[in-house]
Amino acid sequence: MTDVDRLFRTYNTALVRYLTRRLGDRDWAEEVAQETFLRALRQESLTNERAWLFAVATNLVRDEARKASRQRRQLALLAEEDRETSVEPEEATLERAQEAALARKAIDVLAERDRLALLMREEGLNYSEIAEALELSPGSVGTTLSRARRRLVESYEALQKEREEREKNAAS
């Protein structure tokens, strides 16, 4: 078994989830993850492999994001056509979709670095790995995470409250 096999097996799940949470698109996340592993293939050796993988994936996302803005218009057109032929996923109930949308909005409020640090932590990266991947000082990771968590929870709760009030108004 080559080293990339091992890397893929060990980190693919976490990396794809991290990217899905970051990008909100599973297919896109899988593509970026694959690209990341292919880059790992070209490396002679990796000293801190998990930090390296997450850092490369993050950079790829940034590059992709630039391309994405150009392609967005085309995609909007395609989406229109797609809508006619696509099938609705069964398990995504309205409620859960709303929750996901709320969570998405809440995490969008965070600063990019805070968001990435939090998502990496959720995938089990330790502080030194996060510091390396994001080029932070190891001592500031705790502060970054505490700020990110507080911000996330507070904005989520605010959005939730807002929604509840809207629903109440709509009901009355």
Added chain:
Amino acid sequence: MQHPDEGTIHAWLDGELPEDQANEIAAHANECLECSAMVAEARGLIAASTRILTALDNVPAGVIPEGAARPPAPVRRRRWYDRTDIRAAAALLIVASASYLVVKRDSGASRETLMVADKVQPAPAPLAAPASPADKPAMEQSVAPQRAGNVAAGGSAAVTGINKAMSRETISGREAQTPPASRADETVAVPDVAEPRLAPPSVQSSISGVVKMTSKRGRLGDSAFLSEKRSIADAARATKPAFGVVEGRVIDQRNEQGLATAQVVLPGSPLGALTDKDGRFSITNVPAGEQHLTVRRIGYEAKDIALVVPDDGSVTANVVLAPQLTTLSQVVVTGAAAARTASSLSLRVKSVDSTSATRRTVYEISPGVRVTLAETPVDSSRATEARWVAGGAVATALGATQSDAKVAQPTTVAAAPAAAINTISWTDRGRRFVLSGPVPVETLQELKKQLMQLRR
């Protein structure tokens, strides 16, 4: 020591502080009311963040159009063979047909039977990841030309036969005819070579391994070949780490409503979740296969259920919890009990802390007016004294643990209008109660009556 900042507390809770520093903070948080409140808050933030982020995993999937009528996309189209599971299935199929060849040849089969092996039906072998409905058309399309007839040996049977067949070949070291295998080479090699960029590395390597194997087959008769083959079979099996999702809902047997804050855990693992206000939960990264789930909630009978977690899929577990009658007598107020209070004073529960021997419940009897009920087993030596400070029910029970102090957050109670705090206490069935609040003693007596009614 000086108070740790929020970042340090998070680092501590994340287990990222060196031991000496961690011990220092643990000791400090135990003594400092303010810091223990911060620690409690940080814990809450960490748990809530994880829960919110888990909701992000709920992205729509399976929106790939059915049928081939897709507009030509300027954006690269995802092809069926980009799918990891299809690739895994293909790799397995190749391994299966190759080994089938070996078996057949060994038993002195003619060339004709060898050719048949290529037509092994892609009936989803138990080991192959099941293809989702959306993939089926593509899959059938690709295999259809090859599918001529049924072969006696199914894909899985052939796979299990690999090792046996291989060792036989190793011993015999017989010359092999290469032609039958060449077809198998084509089927995978083509998509792989066409777009190598897209192949998930492990599959890529296992496929190329198979290709290598089939071409080498005639020449190799040593044990290296055996181990190579074996590792290929393993690789094909483990292409994806086998994880699934367990989700579902915990329901109260009495009213069939969702049950919030129930603990759902997989015993023996760090995995688990708390249910949300509708009783829903979702646990990701659960190793596929048979798992046990334990659902607990205070006041309810714990429940153990067995389930099978699919690889890369999810399993739904809806659990109905029955009220636990034996503990109900000890629990002062549960949600359902609160609903039964119909007399003059409302007993709205603001907060409950039952993490230590002393159970504290804060009730809001009218807006802004809160009374606190502390309940301790009489024989408990831990809380021999409770002192109540005017202006807020800040408890400094002797020997109180960190969680004891946590409830009486000055911020919560100090906001109440400063009034004389009255306290009454009594003992009932082996438990000592202390009720206090900024209300007349008569009101406290009335509340006591209500509370005692609830207990019966």
